[in-house]
Structures are given as structure tokens and as C-alpha cells.
Amino acid sequence: MNGFLRIVASERLKLSKSYIWILLLISPLLSLVIGVFLSLESFGAANRLEEYALLASTMSSFHAMLFLPILTGILSAFVCRYEHAGGGWKQLLTLPVSRVSLYLAKFSVIAILLALTQLLFLVAVIAAAASHGITDGLPWRLLLTSIGSGWLACLPLAALQLFVSISWSSFAAPLVINVMLTIPNMLIVNSDKIGPYYPWAQPMLAMLSFSDQDFGAFALPLETLLITVTGSFTLFLVIGLLYFKRKEI
Amino acid sequence: MNEWIIETKGLSKRYKGRYAVSNLNLKIAKGDIYGFLGPNGAGKTTTIRMLLGLIKPSNGSVHIFGKALNKERLSILRRVGSLVEYPSYYGHLSATDNLEAIRRIIEAPKARIAEVLSIVGLSKEARRPVKGFSLGMKQRLGIASALLGNPELLLLDEPTNGLDPSGILEIRELIKQMPKQHGITVLISSHLLSEVELTAGTVGIIRQGELVFQDTIANLHQQAQGSMSLVVSDPEQAHITLRQHGIEAVHRGNTLLLEQTSDHTVARIVRTLVERKHDIYRVEEKRKTLEELFLQIVGEGTQL
Ligand SMILES: Nc1ncnc2c1ncn2[C@@H]1O[C@H](COP(=O)(O)OP(=O)(O)OP(=O)(O)O)[C@@H](O)[C@H]1O
Ligand SMILES: [Mg+2]
DSSP states (O other): OHHHHHHHHHHHHHHHTSSHHHHHHHHHHHHHHHHHHOOSGGGTOSSHHHHHHHHHHHHHHHIIIIIHHHHHHHHHHHHHHHHHHHTHHHHHTTSSOOHHHHHHHHHHHHHHHHHHHHHHHHHHHHHHHHHTTOOSOOOHHHHHHHHHHHHHHHHHHHHHHHHHHHHOOOSHHHHHHHHHHHTTHHHHTTOTTTGGGOTTTHHHHHHHHHHOSOOGGGOOOHHHHHHHHHHHHHHHHHHHHHHHHHOOO | OOOEEEEEEEEEEEETTEEEEEEEOOEEETTOEEEEEOOTTSSHHHHHHHHTTSSOOSEEEEEETTEETTTSHHHHHTTEEEEOSSOOOOTTSBHHHHHHHHHHHHTOOTHHHHHHHHHTTOGGGTTSBGGGOOHHHHHHHHHHHHHTTOOSEEEEESTTTTOOHHHHHHHHHHHHHIIIIIOOEEEEEESOHHHHHTTOSEEEEEETTEEEEEEEHHHHHHHTTOEEEEEESOHHHHHHHHHHTTOOEEEETTEEEESOOOHHHHHHHHHHHHHTTOOEEEEEEEOOOHHHHHHHHHHTOOOO
């Protein structure tokens, strides 16, 4: 545990001198712009709460359908990037740290950065709502659960992408594949057969199942989603760890 | 309990059926500087990677500080500084931050960063991003990283690679000081005997994955003593005469080759032959330089 925290401290230094934080801002900012310019009146919402629900689900689907999965891939590649480029794996693994701690530290950094994005997105939703004059009576519980479960649903994908990024010394290749597999989201989220099992679609399914109760095919039973999320997360993390433990450096 | 800082038994690494390192029995004593020599592709880096646990041996075992590497890797690595192949660095960070990234993991005192930077002569460049460094400067940074944790054992894979002559000299002096001042044991790999000749106490020579020589520099000098060649009028008869006096020689053409080259022996040989009315045309010493001997060991593959 001590080793793990020391590595995280070291990772923080490496990332603090990079421009990674700009990436964290992109999706919340774009969502904010969309939210502010969304014309709520044209949908003929019955009341303020419905207007809010519409706003939140529009922003969420935009954020979670494309940006969140893509960002997850970018962050996974990013935490491996400096090691691949400068021979850092070799150096890190000759320090007194276990491979498991190092792997988990890298994963945690991705998870923390994703959590930051989600928090920024939360701020964006609140700000967009305020711009439409909706300040009171926000369904906080729903909003926070949506943000939180969206984050959780990113973790299997993060574990999968970290595995790919570590095993592949190229920075760009895992990203391209990630983007290619993210794009079909627009179709896959509509399928309640494939959707829950498709790691790239899980963030969106998770976020939308809270933002609006009557969203047709999106509204999946939460348990189903959580079970597949937990299951695939464990699977991908274990595969990655086993691979990394044996990897020749 | 022996005093070997590094001891490997039958250490081997196989890649697709080919042995990159085979049956290596290294023995490195405390406070020694061990020159690990061999030509390109001999298996030096592969061996060092196995010593650090970066790759797993196909066969054999590694003990460092008397502990089994596969059981107590972390407690061993806490006391080891290393530089493997080419130096590792984070290009977007300054030299200081590169060392800080390591320091946070090994928990060395903060002041140590400035210390090691000055040891390798990088104090002035400390604030610059490392991606702008020359190869030699990166190499110096790599050495600084290896020293950061005040290690008891240093494993340096071609540490002077890319350094200018004065840099080579500085590093050589630095390495020489290690055992004297801090009781540190050093393993340093190189292609050139001349590079470690002046610093190392022991050399191990590896060729095609096999350790073909492992002994002190002094004994290597002994091996390099060369031979005497005598050109005489009747080599056949002279050969017999010498054998009768208990002196072994090799008869080749009109020359006799002798292994013993001490003044005393040579005098005795000459006296004996002259007394038996042999004409001696030439007495020559054939002295091999260490480098020649080294090249012979690595080149021809004659096992010493
Ligand atoms: N990952 C690998 N896969 C296959 N063969 C390998 C691998 N790593 C090393 N080898 C082989 O092992 C042998 C030893 O390589 P090694 O890098 O240890 O040599 P070296 O003594 O360090 O050489 P140099 O002086 O060039 O650095 C070489 O023949 C090399 O091709
Ligand atoms: Mg090498």
C-alpha cells in the first residue's frame, strides 16, 4: 500500500508537468456550450423539472456517448506514454516497487482523472441549468448517481485500455482502435442485447439510466448493468495484471 | 554464509530455443569492481536484466546480498542502483524533476537530488527539460538516478556509452571511488577491456552467452605474460635436452616455444643449451597485451 501511494505521488509529478488537464476540460466545456444553447422551449416540456431532465439527458448523451469513452482511452494511453517513450518501464521496475502496485497506481490515476472530468461535467450541468433559470429543485440525488455510475461504467473500459496501452508501445494505435470502437455506440446503445456488454457503451447507458426515467430502450435495469460492469472490470483488470506481472521489460 | 554480493548459479536465458545467456556462474565479492566484458550480443544486458528481475531466467538462480532474487526482489532492489542499456528519462521533465519522480518512490532525502546532480556534473543543466539533452547528458542523468538511493550495489550497463573523453574519465574516477569511500560493490559492463582495466578488480568475460573467463585483473595480467621463443640450430635435440632438465617446450619449425618467462628460467634454459653446444640465434619474448588476450578470448573461443 505504501509502495502504491509513493508511485501515485510520482505519477502526479509527471502529469502535473503535462497538458493532460486541458483534455479533462474539453467535454465538460462542450457539454456546457450545448446545454446553454439548447432551446428547451421547443420541446414543449410540461414543467421545470422536465426541462431540467431534458437538459441533463441531452448533455449526458453527448458527453457519455463519445467523449467519455474516447477520453478513457486517451488517459490510459497517456499514463503509459512517458514510460514507452523514454524507457521508463525499465527504470520504474528496478525500483523497489511491485508490478502489481505499479499497475494499480497507473489505473488509479486514470480513475482519478476520470472522476475529475465527471465533477467538471457536474459543474457544467449545474451552470447550464442556471443559464436557463433552473436553480431550485434540481434532483441532486439523481444527478449525482448519474455522474457516479457513469464514472463506474468507465472503469472496465479503462482497465481494458490500460492493458492494451501497456502491451502496445505505440501511443496512437490504442487510441485509434478506441475511437473506432466508440463510434458504433450510437447504434449499439439502442440494442438492449449488445449494449450492456459493450464496454464503450456502458458509460452512456449508466448515465442515461438515471437522467431520465422514460428513455425507452436506454432505460435498462440498473442491476444488469452494474453486474456486467463489475464483471467485465474484474476480468479486464485481472488479465492486465497477469500480463504485466509476466511481461519482459 | 559466503560474502558474495552477487552469485548466480547456472543462470540461463533462452529465446526461441537459442540461449542468449547460458549457465552463467557469476561471483562478485563485496567492495569489488567487477568488469563484465563481452562483444555485441554476448548477453551482458540480458544478464543484467535478469539480475534486476526485469526478465525471468529460463534456468538457474540469482542471489544478491545472500538473498534469493525471486523471493526477496523488493528488499534487494532497495539497495541496488542500476542503469540498463540506454538511460531512461522523462523528456518533458527537467533533470531535477526526473530525479524527483524517482525520489518520491524510493523516499531518499530531498537534498540528495542536488548532490547526485553535482556528482555527475549536471548542476547547471538541472532546470532544463531533458528532451533537449545530448546523449552524454542523458547518460549522466541515468548515472545520477542510479546513485540517488545511496545503493550498496551498482549495476551499470555500459555507463560511459556516449560520453566524451573527459566524461569517461570522470565516470571512471567516480566508479573507482565507490568501493573505497562507501564500500559499494560495482558491476560495470563494457565492450572494451581497456575501459575497466584501470578500475576493475575482477573481470568476467562473456561470449555468446557463456562465461569464458572470470578472475582477477592480476591473474589476467599473468595470462597475458606471453611466451618465449628460442630459435636454435638443432631444435629437435634442444627440445629433448630441455625435457631432460624438466623444462617443457613446444617445438615448431626451428623454434622452441616456452611458457615460462621468468628471468631465472630463461637464464637456466640458455645456459643449459649453450653448455650442450647448441647455437642460439634468437631469444624473443612474445608479449600479448591485455587487449590482445581479451580479443583472443572473445574471438577465437579458446577456453582459458
Ligand atoms: N527479447 C529478445 N528476443 C530474442 N532475442 C533476444 C532478446 N533480447 C536479447 N536477445 C538476444 O540475446 C543476445 C544477447 O543480447 P544482449 O542484449 O544481452 O547483448 P549485449 O552483450 O548486451 O550486447 P551489446 O554489447 O550490443 O549491448 C543477442 O543475440 C540478442 O539477439
Ligand atoms: Mg547491451
